[in-house]
Amino acid sequence: xxxxxxxxGRSHRLDVSPNTLLVDILREQLRLTGTHVGCDTSQxxxxxxHLNGDAVKSCTVLAGQADGASVVTIEGIGAVDDLHPxxxxxREHHALQCGFCTPGMIMAAIDLVEKSDxxxxxxxxxxxxxxxxxxxxxxxxxxxxxxxxxxxx
Amino acid sequence: MSAxxxxxxxxxxxxxxxxxxxxxxxxxxxxxxxxxxxxxRSPYARARITDIDASHALSGEGVLAVLTGxxxxxxxxxxxxxxxxxxxxxxxxxxxxxHPPLAxxxxxxxxxxxxxxxxxxxxxxRHAAERVHTDFEELQPVIDLATATDSVEIHEGVxxxxxxxxxxxxxxxxxxxxxxxxxxxRLDLVNNRLIxxxxxxxxxxxxxxAATGEHTLYTTSQNPHLARLILSxxxxxxxxxxxxxxxxxxxxxxxxKIFVYAEEAAVLWAARRLRCPVKWTAERAESxxxxxxxxxxxxxxxxxxxxxxxxxxxxxxxxxxxxAYLSTFASSVPxxxxxxxxxGQYKTPNIYVEVHGVYTNTAPVDAYRGAGxxxxxxxxxxxxxxxxxxIGKDPADLRRMNMIQPGDFPYETPVALTYDTGDYEKSLDxxxxxxxxxxxxxxxxxxxxxxxxxxxxxxxxxEACGLAPSQLxxxxxxxxxxxxxxxxxxxxxxNVTVFTGTHSHGQGHETTFAQVVSDRLGVPxxxxxxxxxxxGRVEFGLGTYGSRSLAVGGSALVKxxxxxxxxxxIIAAHMMDVGADDVTFDGGVFSVRDSNRSMTIQEVAFAAxxxxxxxxxxxxxxxxxxxxxxxxxxxxxGTHIAEVEIDADTGVVRVVDFVAVDDFGHVINxxxxxxxxxxxxxxxxxxxxxxxxxxxxxxxxxxxxYMDYCMPRADDVPQFRVDTTTTPCTHNPLGVKGCGExxxxxxxxxxxxxxxxxLGVRDLTMxxxxxxxxxxxxxAKGGIR
Ligand code: FES
Ligand code: FES
Numbered sequence: 001x002x003x004x005x006x007x008x009g010r011s012h013r014l015d016v017s018p019n020t021l022l023v024d025i026l027r028e029q030l031r032l033t034g035t036h037v038g039c040d041t042s043q044x045x046x047x048x049x050h051l052n053g054d055a056v057k058s059c060t061v062l063a064g065q066a067d068g069a070s071v072v073t074i075e076g077i078g079a080v081d082d083l084h085p086x087x088x089x090x091r092e093h094h095a096l097q098c099g100f101c102t103p104g105m106i107m108a109a110i111d112l113v114e115k116s117d118x119x120x121x122x123x124x125x126x127x128x129x130x131x132x133x134x135x136x137x138x139x140x141x142x143x144x145x146x147x148x149x150x151x152x153x
Numbered sequence: 154m155s156a157x158x159x160x161x162x163x164x165x166x167x168x169x170x171x172x173x174x175x176x177x178x179x180x181x182x183x184x185x186x187x188x189x190x191x192x193x194r195s196p197y198a199r200a201r202i203t204d205i206d207a208s209h210a211l212s213g214e215g216v217l218a219v220l221t222g223x224x225x226x227x228x229x230x231x232x233x234x235x236x237x238x239x240x241x242x243x244x245x246x247x248x249x250x251x252h253p254p255l256a257x258x259x260x261x262x263x264x265x266x267x268x269x270x271x272x273x274x275x276x277x278x279r280h281a282a283e284r285v286h287t288d289f290e291e292l293q294p295v296i297d298l299a300t301a302t303d304s305v306e307i308h309e310g311v312x313x314x315x316x317x318x319x320x321x322x323x324x325x326x327x328x329x330x331x332x333x334x335x336x337x338x339r340l341d342l343v344n345n346r347l348i349x350x351x352x353x354x355x356x357x358x359x360x361x362x363a364a365t366g367e368h369t370l371y372t373t374s375q376n377p378h379l380a381r382l383i384l385s386x387x388x389x390x391x392x393x394x395x396x397x398x399x400x401x402x403x404x405x406x407x408x409x410k411i412f413v414y415a416e417e418a419a420v421l422w423a424a425r426r427l428r429c430p431v432k433w434t435a436e437r438a439e440s441x442x443x444x445x446x447x448x449x450x451x452x453x454x455x456x457x458x459x460x461x462x463x464x465x466x467x468x469x470x471x472x473x474x475x476x477a478y479l480s481t482f483a484s485s486v487p488x489x490x491x492x493x494x495x496x497g498q499y500k501t502p503n504i505y506v507e508v509h510g511v512y513t514n515t516a517p518v519d520a521y522r523g524a525g526x527x528x529x530x531x532x533x534x535x536x537x538x539x540x541x542x543x544i545g546k547d548p549a550d551l552r553r554m555n556m557i558q559p560g561d562f563p564y565e566t567p568v569a570l571t572y573d574t575g576d577y578e579k580s581l582d583x584x585x586x587x588x589x590x591x592x593x594x595x596x597x598x599x600x601x602x603x604x605x606x607x608x609x610x611x612x613x614x615x616e617a618c619g620l621a622p623s624q625l626x627x628x629x630x631x632x633x634x635x636x637x638x639x640x641x642x643x644x645x646x647x648n649v650t651v652f653t654g655t656h657s658h659g660q661g662h663e664t665t666f667a668q669v670v671s672d673r674l675g676v677p678x679x680x681x682x683x684x685x686x687x688x689g690r691v692e693f694g695l696g697t698y699g700s701r702s703l704a705v706g707g708s709a710l711v712k713x714x715x716x717x718x719x720x721x722x723i724i725a726a727h728m729m730d731v732g733a734d735d736v737t738f739d740g741g742v743f744s745v746r747d748s749n750r751s752m753t754i755q756e757v758a759f760a761a762x763x764x765x766x767x768x769x770x771x772x773x774x775x776x777x778x779x780x781x782x783x784x785x786x787x788x789x790x791g792t793h794i795a796e797v798e799i800d801a802d803t804g805v806v807r808v809v810d811f812v813a814v815d816d817f818g819h820v821i822n823x824x825x826x827x828x829x830x831x832x833x834x835x836x837x838x839x840x841x842x843x844x845x846x847x848x849x850x851x852x853x854x855x856x857x858x859y860m861d862y863c864m865p866r867a868d869d870v871p872q873f874r875v876d877t878t879t880t881p882c883t884h885n886p887l888g889v890k891g892c893g894e895x896x897x898x899x900x901x902x903x904x905x906x907x908x909x910x911x912l913g914v915r916d917l918t919m920x921x922x923x924x925x926x927x928x929x930x931x932x933a934k935g936g937i938r
Contacts, residue, residue, distance in 0.1 A: 034174015099171025
């Protein structure tokens, strides 16, 4: 079947099967490999992207469900010389080590900050429960997210 | 200290690509013409393969081949070796059961690969894999570690399923000292099996160029050169000079990506047979089943104390589960990385340890963050804690009175190590101060009023890192030297390309090593580029594990930098027309003593490549290599203290405060060091409270996904409070000790000491899940404090 999907502002017509996942079109067809796959049970959050403005796990969305939708991936939020504040905060706070969870973590964190009025340490931890990081112990991730939340307040 | 020099919290340069999604992990690579492999894995813990019928699978669209263990054997592909030969008590060699990359006759654990399907698309390969019909004859598996030595033989001729029966220390003296001791504490401990779970699942792409005979393996490896060595010398995939191994960005390892795995051999072999690049990426379920697991010990420990509370003897008996085959370093983990650390920070004069390395029909068990040293720390720090409680001494005081003192170094332990330096009380004192030890009882009373049981626990750990002095390691059974190599290449325009044999998969070497070299050569940080992870670019290396990269790899770079400076000094002297002895070097500038003549190292580099005015007897160019072989291990040590609160109604444990004070020697980048501690402590917290790799009686993995294996998530861990003390390592040029594993080594015992303190029980088996804790509360005699 054919779908039309806007990814990072560019519209694509894609031929997909009914069982193709959103993450597969991003990684395999569009070669946007910043979105990662860390599990097969929808629990690690490495694949998190924004679908029509909401953070979703792209391993759990069928490509067909993205027909007509707008998707933003890690590649779409900023560039090395023009970082999104969340990207900049992750670097500043050393909120990543191997970097594998990072794109999903950043996409989840942006959504969390945008949709919350008030965030404290506990609220950030709860808000990031769906994203696993094996490297950082979350300490610096939480601090990075809090710094962006504070700047917004 | 400059903003980018040694000691500066430089923001990581690798982050630019990771935060923008531009990292290139193995699965992100797309090799033109690549096809896809899916592995067929044993559904049984122990079985004989009687028939593989691939005819249905092969008829599927896009299916290229179904390749089996028999095919592989017929092509002369060899077994995967264990790289460390342990000698048994009686002097004989350990028994290493043959480990074919793809099983051909017997399968010995659930998830063991025995064939692969290759197809043009991932989907086609998956579907075809489901259409291969394999007949197995089930055999009685051996799963339970406690009874494995009395069970059926897994591997023909491996009696009692024992890979080895190993010992270290003086048994007679230790037993005598225990018999004479005023007080003996006995404890049975379990070190729970862990599943490493780096967030990037393993992946590999094999590529073969028929025209040149060159093989390339892109793989998720912590040590590409070692992978090349083993795949060429032992597995026999290709000669070393025709095999290039590239480990691009790697998403965490924690030990699990040190080892050479079946899939790496198989994709290379398949690529050669099929004449097209073959790619495989693990699903998380495969990671659970077939990545090497960690820990899994049963231990009986006896600690003898005299009437004053001094430790007089420690006897440790451990059964270590090695799984179905000996993985690359499996044999060394419960022996030389474990038994040797049982002195801890204490002057215990008599120590004896014996270890049974046991085969079971479970996934191979090998190094996982800390590798042997967390297990040793757990034994020592749990039994010391119980001793303090039994003889009624404050746990901090009992530790303190037994600690090795600064004046005792170098200190030779009864278990084969010589600690070079340390100041253990200093870390202890700082940690006690940070946690406000004196104020704990008030916090406990306050918690009780809220219905919570509060406990405090500490752990004073030591580790041996910076693996390793080669001669010693080889004497003890290592199959390779454990030096590290590096190259510092000044380019004609004055910037620097640095090559290291270590591999960064989260540790930030591209930043830290650039700090080291820029500091040494006096060139700007931005002008130093670090290359790693490619046998085609880096001469040789042993990779990254055992907190060795900076202590060993960084030292190699210092050595190479010094060679560059030495050569540059001769060139500078020639050009300034003075003797080399008259030239000083500071901050990147060569100056003639007592004059205002000077040259920058960049000017010298240019002259070295454009040698117009140049010493006739000197080769052009300014690039130097060095191999650094450490004299000794390094010995990071410190004190971790945890405070926990337990909900008395639900048994839920929360770590409410955690303090880590570590002595890593000199610190190059404090930002990165703190991050390493945070991550290690979170993994240790996972071991203590959440994680447990479990099999049922049939050898089916019960914890094969994130639904059943509990990974620490953001709301399971507290803010950590981290500090350092410093006694510089005495034998490497940077004075560094290594920081990668400390968090995972010190924290489990600290947390379990806190949990048992809160509950008022002697022991509780990790992980302290709410169920276990709830039962302990209900079962506790005499009520709970
Ligand atoms: S890959 Fe989507 S949640 Fe793990
Ligand atoms: S940075 Fe490695 S998993 Fe998060």
